[in-house]
Amino acid sequence: MSRSRSRSRCWLVGILILVVRVLGGNGYPSEDLVVNLPGQPKVDFNQYAGYVDIDSNHGRSLFYYFVEAAFHPHNKPLTLWLNGGPGCSSIGGGAFTELGPFFPKGDGRGLRRNSKSWNKASNLLFVESPAGVGWSYSNTTSDYNAGDASTANDMYLFMLKWYEKFPSYRSRELFLTGESYAGHYIPQLTNALLDHNARSTGFKFNIKGVAATKISVGVDVCMSFERRFYFNLPEVQKALHANRTKLPYSWSMCSQVLNYSETDGNINILPILKRIVQNHIPIWIFSGDQDSVVPLLGSRMLIRELAHELHLKVTVPYGAWFHKGQVGGWVTEYGNSLTFATVRGAAHMVPYSQPSRALHLFTSFLRATRLPNTTGPSILH
Incomplete structure (x- = not known):
């Protein structure tokens, strides 16, 4: 040679x-790979965390935490989860309290495994939205005056730019989920993605399902002390590539700087849900049957009203669904595209209060399979 x-x-x-x-x-x-969180148990899946710059002129950036599926992540869909508030953190809530792979230990200095993490079924993406929540920030103070429209637009821009970081997910099945005020966030984000798909001659979002725990007004429950203590440890922020601008306030579950519109909670979400169903995207609304924040009867009535407007007939009459030989909750379905389900024994934060039943429900949602109406073998053990 x-x-x-x-x-x-x-x-x-x-x-x-x-x-x-x-x-x-x-x-x-x-640069976004999380090598090892302080006190983290050993795992075989990858984690990523960092910022997506939404508006370089304003200096507005949203913080995200992304967890690959525990098994065969390349064959699993992508699920976005948002907490509500408005103004509460999806990292502190969904990721590290409800459905992510870890919970902080009681001393706030380490982590323990969540045996019912939703990353058993999907790759999971959590975003602190809008700017002013958690570690998401803006260098323009007026950006902290937010509402549903600006939040949806920022999340739309976030998704486009996040796909630039993770291009292999552009064609992956996308499920949009959340709880509490995310019953506003998720449908309006889906609406923005559908607007993109309608005008785009190239890339289109591969939306396969929408699920939320509410479609009316409510407030998230505050997280406990150890979450706040853990996320304010300098070594934790360094490991997560968080707080890069050294914010003048500490991380908290719900924002103290965000000024969110007090009237947007009254926006009627039903027309947006109607459009989503008409685009052949299934919607699941689920609720804990012990939720004192958002009573399930109100959500059930709104779903019934939506089904009536869409001329959808009942395909599954309201009845019990089962998990591990016990009643997991109650469910009804309209026209194979609109499902309302309760989770027995669950409070406002369904995955936290009933993790096994919530994981069963989530897996059925991803697979587009009905919740079982018999006490046969469970979909998950």
């Missing part, structure tokens, strides 16, 4: 090594 050819090959190898290092080996941003 000539010296010039050998040198060319060395250059090629060097370039390939550089590309692998820059992209993290799988096309994902290595």
Whole structure:
């Protein structure tokens, strides 16, 4: 082999090594890879966290935490989860209290595994939205005056830019989920994504389902002390690539700087839900039967009203569904595209208060399978 050819090959190898290092080996941003959270149990899946810049002129950026599925992540869908409030953190709530892979230990200095994490069934994406929530921020103070429209638009921009970081997920099935005031966030974000799909001649969001715990007004329950203590540890923020601008306030579950519209809670979400169903995207509304914040009867009545407007007939009469030989809750379905389900024994934060039943419900939602109406073998053990 000539010296010039050998040198060319060395250059090629060097370039390939550089590309692998820059992209993290799988096309994902290595700078966002979470190598190891303080006190974290050993796991076989990857975690990523960092910022997506929404508006460079205003200096507005949203913080995200992304967890790959525990098994075969390349064959699993992507699920976005948002907490509500408005103004409460999806990282402190969904990711580290309800359905993510870890819970903080009682001392606030370590983590323990969540055996019923939803990353058993899907890749999970959590976003602190809007700016002013958690570690998401803006260098323009007026951006902290937010409402449903600006929040939906920022999340739409976030999704576009997040896909630039994780391009292999652009074609992946996308499920949009959340709880409490996310009953406003998720439908309005879905509406923005549908607007994009309608006008785009190229990339389109591959939306496969929408699920939320409410479609009326409510407030999230505050998280406990150990979450706040853990997320304010400097070593935790460093591991998560968080708080890069050294915010003048500590991380808290619900924002003290956000000024969210007090009237947007009255926005009628039913027309948006109607459009989603008409685009052949199934909607699941689920509720804890012990939820004192958002009583299930109100949600059930709104779903019935929506089904009536869409001329959808009852395909599954309201009745019990089962999990592990016990009643998991009650469910009714309209026209194979609109489902209302309760989770027995669950409070406002369904995945936290009934993790096993919530994981069963979530897996059925992803697979587009009906919740079982017999006491046969469970979908998950």
